[in-house]
Amino acid sequence: MFAVFRINVAVFFAVTLLLSGCQTESQTFVDDAGARESAFDWRVPASVPLPYEPDDNPMTEEKFQLGRHLFYDARLSVNGEISCASCHEQARAFSDGQQHPSGATGEVHPRNSQSLTNAAYFNNLTWGNPALATIEQQVMLPLFGESPIEHGINEDNFEQILMSIQADETYLRLYAEAFPEQDEPLLGELAWDNSVKAIASFVRGMTSFDSAFDRGEMSDAAKRGEALFNSERLECFHCHDGYNFSDATIDRGVTFLEPLFHNTGLYNIDGMGAYPDPNTGRHEVTGNPDHMGQFRTPSLRNVAVTAPYNHDGSVPTLDGVIRNYAAGGRVIASGEHAGDGRMNPFKDGVLVSFQITDAEVDDLVAFLESLTDDAFLTDPRFSDPWR
């Protein structure tokens, strides 16, 4: 018995020694290394990570407001009639409802205006450009680009356009507030750079995470649609995944990833997978034949108000988009773009056809409609400040 007792005591002490360093209640301590620190009030839910802010253009409310004024200012164009809002209307989640927008000189853009919902969360900008990383880089295109001409600001008119901005007292105040560290942010030589950064800040601040889906207030049809969306049969979640419903999403928690692009079998004009010029997607930028027809996955938030759909606005309704996926691609029976997109050799391997009933299509559309953030579409914060 004594031997047993000795063993008992020995074990007891050993055990309590080991235990003495331990907690008695479970707890988890999370140190996010400043991932939620920002000079800007992003107004996103706590479960959504914050987006990247470029080192050379950290977000502030003042830049956001200056950018908002510039966004809605038609003086930033060759004819004084085109502003960013001309093709990005708030009520349509900053798309424009057109298949192809036109620029200041009437030149038609080959692609569809994208919604700017959550633009801050994309790891590359525009429909199919693996070279555009930041909104600042993208904003240069519509302002100063030549093919196509959008705002039409060029070497002949940029000085006058800047002078018209400089003559506005509202802007003198807004620039000084947005760039307090500079002596002459509007009259100095960084005026255009500041303007680009401000517009980019406004677009970056367009966050939208307050839909019926987010609040858990979905209809029964929408819930059925969600189950379909996540199902193995439809596999929408394969590309439209995460809190922003796009696999091109990046936020502060993500170390940099190669951007993803997908060919969804919309065209096949030569029988060998070609998409019509100039909208060959990623291929247009890289020249790599394997990239033919690859485009970036858009977010599905607010998708119900951003018709028409796809990179060239060639699909007018969500119903049509779903049926294209159900078929495994789009067949164009006749015309200059005739071809069987289902047979496109560059089509993403995940896209196989699936069966879906009409009722299920309606349910899926109901789910997509539950992703509309009405507050975002009407929030005065994103509206035209000149009115």
Next chain:
Amino acid sequence: MKIILTPSKRLACAAGMSVVLILPSQASAHYIPAEGEPVQVHGTVMTTWRSASPVDEYEFWQIPGTSMGGDAWPVSQGVSLDEVSVMAAKRFDQNTFVKLGVSTHDGSDGHQSVGIEHASLGFVCCDSKGPWVVEAGRMTAAFSPELLAHRSASEFTEPSLIADVFFGRHFHDQGLRVWLHETAGWSAGAEVWQGKAFPATDDSDGGAWDAFARYAFSTGRIHADVGVWHYRAQATSRADHRYGGGHQHTPVAAPGEVATIFPDVRYTGDVDLTGVHAGSSVRIGAESTLGIKGAWAQLNMEGVLHDSGSREADIVADQYAVWLQPYLTLHNHTVSLRAERLVADNTLTGAAAATLGEGAGLLSEDGHTPERFSLSWLYQWRPQVEFRAEYISDQTLPEEQDRFAVGVVWQGSLLSGHAGH
């Protein structure tokens, strides 16, 4: 880390710990087939009906604050075939023996498959009684008695939290074991593993090893044993293979959440586990035994959490789990009460820490420490057949659940002439 023990807790803690000392538990005495015996074939079949499952369909079983995986499937509502196994062992000369074992494994969506649990060759040195034993091949771990034993051998239908949470319920891996086997009550050994068993991973940077020691004491009426073990593993991109780790189609969700795709968060880093187990029993009558047994295990994880979206976060986790089981055996009936508690202290650092921690289930719920209390009545109806009835108060998940279980277990030799395994 500071301990805040209220007086009542302190008392309970001390009482519990002191109880651990008391005496015996099952020693794995019959593990090595004896010389001269014919081939031993032992089988088990375990079937249980349960009144509820801790999770609904399309939910995944993730105890908050822990990193689970392996085969730790939640128990399901209704009738389930918990285990079917067949183990054969033969000593075919003075020194050499072979063991083969096959058993069922649970899979996703309730699928069950049969797998080779044990396929090893052993060598006893240096006479037929040893005491050194070297065994190599696919084996069950010997460092912890509850991992070594079959699920059907326990008084309870649900394995302990140590087994389920820290080891993924089963431990079958390919490796090598050197064992000083039962010399005057002492035994000790060391094992080296390829790493196929959770919580390790099998690759050039993975693998695991462990060492253990045990002392068993027995007089006429009193049996006791105590053991200690240490296990260390490296994991590389370790997934929760129950729901993740590959191309997963079926949306699942944490209990109470909307079903989405399982957040496939991986762990790369070190895993250190240390454990103590002890048990003792006293024969208090002709056919009555009073006993108590228990185990305590401590887990340390230090590494990186990461996912396919290229998010990363550093993690340092200190966790421990303890179970304590007093029991009373009267004639053919055994009544046992098991109390379990798991305490996790995790620290995650990095911009993606919150996202990854949530995805991995490593965020503890405020004010919630997983606990479970089980009461079981086991009736040994025949030498090889027993019935069990259980009541479980499951507080491992934020939502408490009470459930019942009734089951039958058959375990015995498939060949006449030899009882026991």
Next chain:
Amino acid sequence: MRRPFTSAFPSLLQASFLQASFFRPSFSLAAVLSSAVLLTACGGDSSSSTEIVGPREISATIPFAAVVGDASVECGEDYLNVGSDATTVSFVDFRFYVHDLKLVTDAGTEINVSLDDVSTDGSDESSPSQNSRVAQLDFRDTLGCEAEADANPNFNDGVQVTATVEEGVTISAIRFTLGVPFDLNHKDQAAADEPLRNPGRASGAGWNWQNGYKFTGIDVSPVGGWTDPEDGERTGNRWNVHLGSTGCPVSVSDLESGTEPETCDNPNRPEITLELGAIDVEQAEIVIDYAALVSGVSVAQDAGGAPGCMSGSTDPECETVFANLGLAWGDNAATDQSVFTLREKASAE
């Protein structure tokens, strides 16, 4: 060459200065070099290059000339027999960037030539044509290269350089790289130093869809426009040669400073080496010939891709243009370029 006169100066006088270059009044290179030439002439056989008595620091403006065959480039003029279909064209844009200028000795060693940082020299020019890293040549003598427009204040046909040359060194060639250096090519264009600022000298020279600048913006308007030979409906009125880097990925450096940007698949920066031959380095003028640039390809047609050649690796017109520039394209290896040559400049002032 930068003109020290204001843009209000009468156009006649401007024309006469187009092809002239002159040295800084502070140093007379001509005197030094001519004496060197005399010395070598006395010394024996006529050398095929210039021997410098040094070491000395030389400051000079290297002149460039833009031609179409024998005719010099002017806005509003028509040029005949251009390209494989002998098309008539007029110019819409004619700008390009150069950097990393070097003088090559007959032993093959390179002497670095530094670009003068004109942006800080306090002159009254509002938009410098060069900084210490890169220079822009702009051969549009009128605004927008229109026939009847005002003079283009950004016209520039020379690069101001400084070089240190050792004694007894013989210079046999001039070398430069066409384009914008990699580390400058992917920076914020609205804040860049001239001549890379957009809007500014780089207005219309930005190439954001590929992330960077157009190394060349040499665009013509063919009479009758261009037509796609396989699709008669596809036409245009501007045939472009936009050289630039392609296959440039999004990079961590776009967001985080201090990180190196990832390199592009095709840098497309040809290094041009021009042998002096019998020409004095002091008298040398670098000539870019548009006829040679589009030799072998028709500027009245465009079979696909961007109108003209915009460096696309599947753009059929680029195959010939790149070969003329001596650049590898697709599976074709780099060859010798035929677009740039050296000649003696017209008599110096």
